[in-house]
Amino acid sequence: MGAISLPPGKSGSDWISDIEHNGFAVIDNYTELPVSLQLLAELRAEEDEFRKAGVGKDQDYKILHTQRGDYIKWLEKDPRRPATNEYLDKLNELRLELNRHFYLGLQDFEAHFTRYPEGTRYVKHVDAFSTDDNRRISVVLYLNPSWYPGAGGTLMIYPPNKEAVSIDPIAGRLVVFESTLEHEVLPALFERHSITAWLLRDLRFF
Ligand code: OGA
């Protein structure tokens, strides 16, 4: 199956109808360049504290470098990172907006900084676990100011019975998709940075 490249992302409320009809939406310039750069700086300042991300949950949790190459740090509000704090507020607004449109009753969200070292990937998967479907909507904000076509790191989304969609991880681009959709991150030529989040049906326990 071939892949289509998306036209420049939507703004305004078009993204709501994209989610309704396709299960995903791409919003370009969700954060303006100076904000994306500030978020990237806040991420980089803490990169030493990132941990290797795993695959699966609880007893199934494994670190499989070949399947998933990223390093992460979970986020809470922290005075060291004003731009990230504002972004967390925006994620909460996004949660409320989706609840208004789709009556999803999403009660919480979780988010982490993400770094894929050069050459790493995340093989095809879904974000809603078979044993835990609390994750309803996946939201990724990309923070790569000098990305270009051909640099890899492309997010592929595989909507059922439709052509695959390829989305490059350019700075300020926000991707919102249903967490049951299959997707993957292709190997990147360079380090790839983002903030990854999930809107949750139930409250987190921690
Ligand atoms: C994930 C994921 C997509 C991306 O972290 O589960 O699929 O484009 N991320 O970073």
Ligand code: MN
């Ligand atoms: Mn995923």
